[in-house]
Amino acid sequence: MYQTTYHRASSVDEAASLFGKSSEAKFLAGGQTLLPVMKQRLASPSDVIDLGKIRELQGVELSGDTLTIKAATTYHDIMQNADVKKAIPAIVHLTSVLGDPAVRYRGTIGGSIANNDPAADYPAALLALGATVKTNKRSIAADDFFKGLFTTALEDGEIITAISFPVPAKAGYEKMRHPASRFALTGVFVAQTKAGEVRVAATGASQSGVMRVGAIEAALKSNWSPSAIDNVSISANGLLADIHGTAEYRANLVKVLAQRAVAAAG
Amino acid sequence: MGVEGIGARVVRKEDKRFITGKGRYVDDIKLQGMTHAHFIRSPHAHAKVKGIDSSAALKMPGVVAVLTGQEIVNDKVGNLICGWAITSKDGSPMKMGAWPAMAPETVRFVGQAVAVVIADSKNLARDAAEAVVVDYEELPAVADVHAAIKAGAPQLHPEAPGNQVYDWVLGDEAAVDAAFAKAANVVKLDVTNNRLAPNAMEPRAAIADYDAAEEHFTLYTTSQNPHVARLVLSAFYNIAPEHKLRVIAPDVGGGFGSKIFIYPEEMVALWASKKVGRPVKWTGDRTEAFLTDAHGRDHVTHAEMAFDASNKITGFKVKTYANFGAYMSLFSSSVPTYLYATLLSGQYNIPAIHAEVIGVYTNTTPVDAYRGAGRPEASYLVERLMETAARQLKVDPAALRRANFITQFPHQTPVIMAYDTGDFNASLDAAMKAIDYAGFPARKAQAKSQGKLRGIGVSCYIEACGIAPSKAVGSLGAGVGLWESAEVRVNPVGTIEILTGSHSHGQGHETTFCQLVADRLGVPISQVSIVHGDTDKVQFGMGTYGSRSAAVGLTAILKAMEKMESKAKKIAAHALEASEADIVIENGEFKVTGTDKAIALPMVALAAYTAHNLPDGMEPGLKESAFYDPSNFTFPAGAYICELEVDAGTGKTTFVNFVAADDFGRLINPMIVEGQVHGGLAQGIGQALLEHAIYDANGQPVTASFMDYAMPRAEDLPSFNLSHTTTLCPGNPLGIKGCGEAGAIGASAAVINAITDAIGKNNLEMPATPDRVWRTIHAA
Incomplete structure (x- = not known):
């Protein structure tokens, strides 16, 4: 790791102010991506601004049909939270198959979506559930937030404060875990909103990062059942291929995991 | 079987220190004035090293030296050896491509070291390594065996035309052909046995400490066989004669074979320690383990x-x-x-x-x-x-x-x-x-x-x-014997030290080896300790690999125990005024069989060391050793x-x-x-x-x-x-x-x-x- 200056911010405003004063600052949440990258000397921020101890970024609120998870809430705390369990149990399941216990004790939902790894789990949940990303400057719909590999709509220095999810009628997540990293080799999140809209998002599959799967959405819209997807064909074009999975395999996973996620959603 | 004897499910003695973080691994050792090594490794699978410019690195803070492959060759440190000679079917010896500890001219795999930075801290060494400019001329490379043996494939070593090390055969081809000619059925199969990275939990590490006044080296290293390491470093790599080189393999966190071998990093650390006049430490990281620990299968x-x-x-x-x-x-x-x-x-x-x-x-x-x-x-x-x-x-x-x-x-x-x-x-x-x-x-x-x-x-x-046995493996080309040694030291108050050439890096020898002693003497294993992994303490031994420590290493201990027991029985018989043939060992006592006459082991040991009343002509002391070569x-x-x-x-x-x-x-x-x-x-x-x-x-x-x-x-x-x-x-x-x-x-x-x-x-x-x-x- 190169020399850096560490700051522990006590408020979002302080964090934003510190960022403005630094030449090449990075925000640190759970550190599950940034710290390994820094240790490998692949990142050399002049300043690291720790958001992890900011009280206003912690916790979960359930208000009517909206579940709000503050950005620096750890995966572990999300999994344990009674409101999450009650409102969107699919998020609890997603979190339980994310990384390993050590990652879940440190990693945060805000950190995950800000990084937008193409194989991260949470982007699929946000996209399928039609969540809204709240920042210190604005609100961004999930459809507008994820902009491709490791790229988001966030502006320089903008801080995610919370993610709000409309509580769905039904939701499910199924994942084939990457055998080494435990990211999603492919993961599919399916949701049916209370208004009857069907949204399906796949992660770990596309070369462009998390994506909606229109063909499956259309099939489920007319018939919310696993068999509705039987005749859907997913193209391997544009899908990721590596030593752990060919593009054709990932295309198959998008379909099979969607079917299983629908079955899990009930 | 006693509660701690052979066959008992005794909880491991060594686990207390491992589980509580008190294990002492090479990286835990810090010596006065110690420097840190960071290797500069080739990013290319095959390349010529055209030049190394370390001028900027040498001006950086805390940098002690930047040493290159050419310098280690100039100092006549030997090339790495392969210790088992194989002969091809045409009678020719296997083709050995020269392998210097750091590459002076040509790198042949990603991760091969070309130079090393020695600095006051690990981070300073790493900083300086980034300032060393290595001029590579990339060469075509080949990774697949079938591609490597094709005509026109990139050639790795001038010593090995066609990239072939050997073409070796075993068995009776004519008899096999005859069997196939008469076969009712023939079953065919093509299989690939995939290459594996061993991934011991503890990455390899080494600390070399040269004492100029004594012209003596100490090497702390992650080895499964410290004596073999000393032998090879001494006899083939010209580091120092054996009596001027102490090799210590302390707690080692897993080996799986990968820590049998003597690697370039240990050689460089020893050589560099003498050059810079300070101890040199290197601890590999996980990436280096993937790149440089010997792989398996393939x-x-x-x-x-x-x-x-x-x-x-x-x-x-x-x-x-x-x-x-x-x-x-x-x-x-x-x-x-x-x-x-x-x-x-x-x-x-x-x-x-x-x-x-x-x-x-x-x-x-x-x-x-x-x-x-x-x-x-x-x-x-x-x-x-x-x-x-x-x-x-x-x-x-x-x-x-x-x-x-x-x-x-x-x-x-x-x-x-x-x-x-x-x-x-x-x-x-x-x-x-x-x-x-x-x-x-x-x-x-x-x-x-x-x-x-x-x-x-x-x-x-x-x-x-x-x-x-050693004679058999020697006839097949092995460069070493494959026996094991042991020494049993009974201390004057009756506690026992077992010195073994086997090395424990996860196998639990500190428990199992004590169980043999408990079984034979009826003493608790708490009174027995196992000493291993230090060439200054333990006589020459062959180390641990090939599932050999119990069959060979423990048998060597048994042989030494038998010698010790024989002498102890003579002392006991003398003290009890009985015939040696009537002495039996039970529950830590030497008893005259069929009587209530007995003398406890500590008293026998004390008698051996006070030597006030030993049988005529007997040497004092109670310590025996054995070398065991299986059949x-x-x-x-x-x-x-x-x-x-x-x-x-x-x-x-x-x-x-x-x-x-x-x-x-x-x-x-x-x-x-x-x-x-x-x-x-x-x-x-x-x-x-x-x-x-x-x-x-x-x-x-x-x-x-x-x-x-x-x-x-x-x-x-x-x-x-x-x-x-x-x-x-x-x-x-x-x-x-x-x-x-x-x-x-x-x-x-x-x-x-x-x-x-x-x-x-x-x-x-x-x-x-x-x-x-x-x-x-x-x-x-």
């Missing part, structure tokens, strides 16, 4: 087996290409030859076997012994072939094996090995009973009704452990059966049951044996399902971190169902065969046989990743 094989009309095997021919990587590591040459082809008879009566092994250089990390070393490759091949044969001949796989089992011992195979004892039917019976083999068809049908593909796979392995290999064997389900939609494998029935001869501590089997099975299953060290066509490693290289996790493994059937090894007095590698040797074939049974297709390479299994299911 065979490509075509095999054919001939059967007569009654399904008896009549002949077996094997052609294997072994990928050695860019250089011949210390014992690499023996792995695909004498540790592989000699086991091709498996558990079966095969009248004629012929094996040809072609060793090949490629621009990849060197390959050497890794848990099992040659025997997993042999066992996997034989057991995949038996399963394939059963499917082709349409007979039950277990029945086909039984029909061909060796049942008479000793048994001379056509490939050198003489099996001393075993009962292969007994272990297969035990495994089949444990898994309810007879009930499998019903379970398969039941699973099918629920949309699951269920399969069962058998693997009946045999291996050769305790590599020995033969030992032959652990067993039957593994795996039952699993494959998800046709995703190709994912889920274990239903895994049973292992092993014959290890006598067990010293069944709990530790179970731990060894668990670990071995994890590595065997890891090879079957997950692990693969992959290079692209240009020799760039694709799996150089745990983000890409899939190590087995607990959740990837079933709960193992273990049992033992026992035939005592006649080759050593304790009847021990060895248990350290069996799991890694036998497991992978059981898994692949089960998956291929489940999916109804026989051709499936390791690792059987979900993607690969899914594609195999859906292939036309």
Whole structure:
């Protein structure tokens, strides 16, 4: 790791102010991506601004049909939270198959979506559930937030404060875990909103990062059942291929995991 | 068996310090004035080193020196050696490409060191390393064995035309050809044994400390065999004469073979310590472990087996290409030859076997012994072939094996090995009973009704452990003897120190070796300590690998104990005014049999050291040593059966049951044996399902971190169902065969046989990743 200056911010405003004063600052949440990258000397921020101890970024609120998870809430705390369990149990399941216990004790939902790894789990949940990303400057719909590999709509220095999810009628997540990293080799999140809209998002599959799967959405819209997807064909074009999975395999996973996620959603 | 004697499930003495973080590993050691080394490693698989500019680095803070490959060559530090000479079928010796500790002219694999920065701290060394400019001229590279032997392939070494190390043969080719000519059926199989990265929990590390006044070196290193390290460093690498070089291997966090070898980093640390006049420490990181720890396996094989009309095997021919990587590591040459082809008879009566092994250089990390070393490759091949044969001949796989089992011992195979004892039917019976083999068809049908593909796979392995005797291995080309030494020191107050040439790096010697003493003397193991891993404390010994520590190392302790006990009995008899023949040892006392006369061990020991009243002519003291050279290999064997389900939609494998029935001869501590089997099975299953060290066509490693290289996790493994059937090894007095590698040797074939049974297709390479299994299911 190169020399850096560490700051522990006590408020979002302080964090934003510190960022403005630094030449090449990075925000640190759970550190599950940034710290390994820094240790490998692949990142050399002049300043690291720790958001992890900011009280206003912690916790979960359930208000009517909206579940709000503050950005620096750890995966572990999300999994344990009674409101999450009650409102969107699919998020609890997603979190339980994310990384390993050590990652879940440190990693945060805000950190995950800000990084937008193409194989991260949470982007699929946000996209399928039609969540809204709240920042210190604005609100961004999930459809507008994820902009491709490791790229988001966030502006320089903008801080995610919370993610709000409309509580769905039904939701499910199924994942084939990457055998080494435990990211999603492919993961599919399916949701049916209370208004009857069907949204399906796949992660770990596309070369462009998390994506909606229109063909499956259309099939489920007319018939919310696993068999509705039987005749859907997913193209391997544009899908990721590596030593752990060919593009054709990932295309198959998008379909099979969607079917299983629908079955899990009930 | 006492509560702490042989056969007792004694909790490990060493675990208190390991579990509480009090282990003392090389990286925990800090010496006064210590510097830190950071190696500059080639990012290219094959390149000329045109120049190294360290001028900017030398001006950076805390930098002590930047040393290059040319300097280590100039100082006449020897090239790395390969200690087992193999002769090709045309009579020529194997072709050794020169391997300097740092490359002066040519790099041949990604990660090979070209220079080292020595600085006041690890970080300063790393900072400075980034300022060293190495001018490389890239050369074409080759990573695949078949590509490497093609005409026009990039050539690695001028000493080895066609990238061929050797073309070695074993067995009677004419007899095999005759068998095939008469065969009723021939079964053919092509298999790849995937390359593995060993990944001990503790990365390799070294601290070298040169004392200019004494002209003496001390090396702390992560070694499985510190005496062999000293011998090689002294005799071949010109570091220092043996009496001027102390090698200490303290607590070592796993080896699996990868820490047998003497690596460039230790050589450079020693040489650099003398050059800079300060201690030099190097601790590898995980990436360096992936790039530079000797890999394992990497065979490509075509095999054919001939059967007569009654399904008896009549002949077996094997052609294997072994990928050695860019250089011949210390014992690499023996792995695909004498540790592989000699086991091709498996558990079966095969009248004629012929094996040809072609060793090949490629621009990849060197390959050497890794848990099992040659025997997993042999066992996997034989057991995949038996399963394939059963499917082709349409007979039950277990029945086909039984029909061909060796049942008479000793048994001379056509490939050198003489099996001393075993009962292969007994272990297969035990495994089949444990898994309810007879009930499998019903379970398969039941699973099918629920949309699951269920399969069962058998693997009946045999291996050769305790590599020995020295005279025999010498005749096969080994550069070392393969015996072990021990010393028993009874202290004046009766506590006991056992000094052993074996080295414990996870095996639990500090417990099991004490159990032998407890068994013989009836003293608690708390009164016994094990000393190992320091060439200044322990007499020359050979170290730990090849599941040899109990069969060879513990027997050496037994021999020393017998000498010590004989002397102690004389002292006791003298003190008790009895005949030596009437003295028996019980519960820590020397008793006159049939009487209540006794003298406790501490009093015997005290008598030995006060020497006030010893038998006439007896030397004072109570300390004996022994060197033990076995009469033969030992032959652990067993039957593994795996039952699993494959998800046709995703190709994912889920274990239903895994049973292992092993014959290890006598067990010293069944709990530790179970731990060894668990670990071995994890590595065997890891090879079957997950692990693969992959290079692209240009020799760039694709799996150089745990983000890409899939190590087995607990959740990837079933709960193992273990049992033992026992035939005592006649080759050593304790009847021990060895248990350290069996799991890694036998497991992978059981898994692949089960998956291929489940999916109804026989051709499936390791690792059987979900993607690969899914594609195999859906292939036309």
